Amino acid sequence: MRNVLFALLFCLPPLHAAELTLDLPGGSRTWETGALLAHPQARDLTIPDDVSYKKTMRYRAVPLAALLEGVTPEQHLQAVALDGFAAELTAAPLLAKQGSRAWLAIEDPASPWPPLAAGKPGAGPFYLVWTDPEAARIGPEQWPFQVARIRYLPSVAERFPALLPAKDASVEVKAGFAQFQKNCLACHRLNGAGDAQFGPDLNIPHNPTEYLAGNFLPRYIRDPQSLRRWPEGKMPGFSKQAISDEELGQLIGYLKHMAGRKVAP
Template identity: 40%
Template sequence: EWTRMRLGLGRIFLLAAVILGAVPASAAERVLTLSFGGEPRRVTAEELLARPDAATISIPNDLSYKRAMTYRAVPMLAVIGDAALRDADTIEARASDGFVSQIPAALIRKAAEGGSVPWIAVEDPSAPWPSIKGQSHSAGPFYLVWEHPERSSVGSEQWPFALAALTAVAHPLQRWPQLAVEEALSQDAPERRGQQSFITNCMPCHRLKGAGEGEIGPDLGQPMNVAEYMTAAGIRAIVRDPKAVRTWPKQQMPGFTAEQIPDGELDALVAYLEHLAKR
């Protein structure tokens, strides 16, 4: 009797949590929200899997699973639509865990011109994906994956799993002017290159002086800029191997290899943070 009561209470608490927002709706309902002008559109996993353009794709070196993976997926270009993408600058890809990637719409449009091809992989409940190494959950129910990522230099932070929403937004520098470097800097200044590296690699998890949507890591610009309390060598070390610098039980940040962020780009990222610390 007690067991049945506990199960009943558990269902009630889960329902209440979904209603109140404690459990992401996408996790409970397997729904992806698309916002590209007008009212947001909600599509279910079942609807996506039933689309005529759904296909079985193979990703030889999946970024999250670190091995070859096969998925049922739908082409991202078709799901969003050419008209919606034509005037978009940035696609904000929001995951249910607080990871928010700012993906240039141009990167997605390149798929029609021989570039990397983005797909929305959809987890089928009858054939669930394995858990991601070190985590208790899979990459589902929705996961943005890329065929031939090398063609368009797709970054490691542009593969959001546990995807919950895709939204057309303005460029990050328009939304958050505090991210911008001094206008007087030359176009080839390392600080400008570091600015772009920060937007691509750091903003999915971190904010900077309040700029950004990421909720996983701390703000790197306030109340103090990270360059004011950490040396340049320390910043480089924490980017390469965070656990070699500091650890805590719920640490989530992965290290970035020289292939993901080359040494020159990492130097530019440090220069950018130091530049903002002086402004």
């Protein structure tokens, strides 16, 4: 038996170098793992309380701003992961050189990162991490892992009009739309609109405000496992540091508003 196990392990393919594609205003470029690890601005980085690993992690990383040639702060980017997660990212925080700083962590094939959990893959080959995330209130959905592509796109409002609240919607509802883009759109669609392939649509056929009454919806957003214990559940909880009570109320107000604006996909 021991010889069989050894043979199986010996036959497993090694972790290979990966490629990151950048589709930016100035054109497309592909970076290979080795070139990124050898980038002149690459450095060893310690991330306390890593959002995905829930512990202190150490990475070889490059300032993301160093890779975003031609991108300006008012533009919009999307980080696409191997599993269909699509993080919508305003460019300004990604380009910042003070306060919260975005870094592209690069997995070295010779020293792979650990699994995110038992039976799950690691965060590689590329992972967007932040130093001092509290300074700009960077939320957990702004830490995409298993990144394969970063691309420049028009804003969410331009691409997906089915997500827009009514023109006469309240200030709170419009603020909730901004919270939806930041915290939900990476995993979910709404009215069939969005690029994510990860979670269910939040309006079709039913909006969560229609079936989670009272305080169950805010409780679910704060701690999904407190309402439905499911070992395979992938939705993270959103702490008050990630989204305040006021912002959570705005988000739920937006969802409730959109329950009255269903558009068939």
